[in-house]
Amino acid sequence: MYGTLKQFLVNEISSLHDQKLYKHERIIESPQGAEISVNGKKVLNFCANNYLGLSSHPDLIKAAHNQIDSRGYGLSSVRFICGTQDIHKELESKVSEFLGTEDTILFSSCFDANGAVFEPLLNEQDAIITDALNHASIIDGIRLCKAQRWIYSHNNMSDEIGEDQATGKELKGLERCLKEADSAGCRFKMIATDGCFSMDGDIARLNEIVELAEKYKAIVMVDDSHSTGFMGKTGRGTHEHHNVMGKVDIITTTFGKALGGASGGCISGHKEIVEWLRNKGRPYLFSNTVPPSTVGATLKVMDILMASTELRDKLEENTKKFRNAITEAGFDIIPGVHPIVPIMFGKYPNCSQLAVDFSNKMLDEGIYVVAFSFPVVPKGKDRIRVQLSAGHSPEQVDTAIAAFIKVGKELGML
Ligand SMILES: *Cc1c(COP(=O)(O)O)cnc(C)c1O
Numbered sequence: 001m002y003g004t005l006k007q008f009l010v011n012e013i014s015s016l017h018d019q020k021l022y023k024h025e026r027i028i029e030s031p032q033g034a035e036i037s038v039n040g041k042k043v044l045n046f047c048a049n050n051y052l053g054l055s056s057h058p059d060l061i062k063a064a065h066n067q068i069d070s071r072g073y074g075l076s077s078v079r080f081i082c083g084t085q086d087i088h089k090e091l092e093s094k095v096s097e098f099l100g101t102e103d104t105i106l107f108s109s110c111f112d113a114n115g116a117v118f119e120p121l122l123n124e125q126d127a128i129i130t131d132a133l134n135h136a137s138i139i140d141g142i143r144l145c146k147a148q149r150w151i152y153s154h155n156n157m158s159d160e161i162g163e164d165q166a167t168g169k170e171l172k173g174l175e176r177c178l179k180e181a182d183s184a185g186c187r188f189k190m191i192a193t194d195g196c197f198s199m200d201g202d203i204a205r206l207n208e209i210v211e212l213a214e215k216y217k218a219i220v221m222v223d224d225s226h227s228t229g230f231m232g233k234t235g236r237g238t239h240e241h242h243n244v245m246g247k248v249d250i251i252t253t254t255f256g257k258a259l260g261g262a263s264g265g266c267i268s269g270h271k272e273i274v275e276w277l278r279n280k281g282r283p284y285l286f287s288n289t290v291p292p293s294t295v296g297a298t299l300k301v302m303d304i305l306m307a308s309t310e311l312r313d314k315l316e317e318n319t320k321k322f323r324n325a326i327t328e329a330g331f332d333i334i335p336g337v338h339p340i341v342p343i344m345f346g347k348y349p350n351c352s353q354l355a356v357d358f359s360n361k362m363l364d365e366g367i368y369v370v371a372f373s374f375p376v377v378p379k380g381k382d383r384i385r386v387q388l389s390a391g392h393s394p395e396q397v398d399t400a401i402a403a404f405i406k407v408g409k410e411l412g413m414l
Contacts, residue, residue: 020352021375026368031056032261034391036368043368044396046386048261051230051339052311053391055261059304060297064262067296075289079106080278083289091295094302095266099228099236099253100245103274106290107283110225110254110265111137116281117221117252117267118145118190126188127181129218131155131204132164132171133197138223148186150177154197157208174209178216189216195224195238196231199377199385201340203231206242221250225265226340229258230312230390235305249273255294259301264290315339315390318397322388325401330414339388343404344381348413351382358407359384365403 016022030037032055036045054060067087077083092104107113114137122128126147130138133154142149150172153164158173172180174191181189191213193204206222213220224237228251232240239248250273255264267277277284305311319339326333332344345351345358355371362369362384373382388397408414 020373034389034393034396038363038368041366043363043366044392044400045368046388046392046400047368047370048387048389049226049257050261050389050391051258051315051387052305053389054259054301054304054311055391057260060260060300063300064293064297067292071292071296073293074291077289078285078287079289080285085292085295087292087295087299088289091299091302092266094299094306096268098302098306099251099268100239101251101268102271104266104268105274105277105281105284106295107265107267108287108290109256109263110223110252111140112283112287113252113254113265113267114138114141114223115144116141116277116283117250118142118147118192119282120277120280121273122147122188122190124148125186127184127186127190129174129177129181129189129191131193131197133194133199134192135194135198135223135225138192138194142192147190148181148184150181152177155202155205157205157212175212175216178212178218181218182216189218190221191218192221193223194226195222195228196226196338196340198226198340199372199383200334200342201336201338201385202334203227203238203241203336203338206238206244206248210242210244210247219249220247221252222248223252225252225254225257226338228253229301229305230315230339234309235312255298255301260294260297262294262297264294264298311390315388318388318390318392318394321394322386322397322401326386326404329401329405329408331404331408341386341388342383343386344383346380346382351380354411354413355382355384358411361407361410362403365407367400367403 026038028036028038035042071085075083095104118141122145124146128142128147129150131154132151152174153171156173159175160173164171196203227237229235231238239245250269252267334342345355348354352373359369359371369384369386371384
């Protein structure tokens, strides 16, 4: 009897529209890249996670084709029955080399990796201490696990208890949580954090986290989805950026962002952890293997990134250029070094509508950027989130800057 559920959904969907929370999807009619085609119009894309410009790179497409020719389209199996090819093992060992870890286990996505990583390692005798702004997939992974939970206020390393300004709730610093987990007599303690937080583009203070982990005998898990491939001087991630390579116990990351952008993810770290997860990680045991085309292209990405830092260097230059010019123009941005550049609207009246109007006008100027409002970000923190790419030419970055200034003047912001 679908009738009552149908009526419920119709009402809920209409309420999403009323609250302006309904998610509209713009349709792209071209490959992903710096320049895309939307509604028959060519625009420059400044809102993809295509940080290294590899999403439609000819060498990756060729590598994917080659593996379809030599290893086929799909494996029709999970890894432990008949889903492991030589190239899967090769990719696991290349990713380990790249991240500076002992071993790596592949997943269909990083969402699955985060769903697999907590439950087999920790139970009710243990503690997970998690940043308040961690990604949905970390939150869901933790929900699958019986460990006791402590949530620390975002990037706050302190031994204090404070009030969260957005919610008024009590929030503790990381060190306070570690002490409490100690007092509770927890067997193992795991600190879980995003490497880079995608809404603000800020970086976890991994050097301090690692120090606290040593002091309180905790292990450290970092989800580096928004950093693998370009953060740090050779692009290994936030652990390289903060000079703590080899000191992070578990790294999860995605192949769906900087590393080619198709799909796939992994957990990388100590060999015993990886071995245990191959036996116990449910999304690994009960979900299909990564297809050969994706494995082949990701192998190619590893080769490109280990041969040269050209792409991450170019991304860094584009990021600096954009951040400097936009700040000089008088826009309010969250300072930092990450290619995620949030342009903030909170200080203007009617900021939610202004951000939406701004992004629509930008599309008329041929620049594709998106406005984020509550509940994706806190009230009053409305923003346009720009993402730079190594795929952007310096001229394309200039074009975007000029469009921002033009629209900013038209809307009375500058
Ligand atoms: C994008 C993202 C994921 C999900 O990655 P998929 O491979 O697309 O599932 C997980 N964690 C973080 C922090 C992310 O930004």
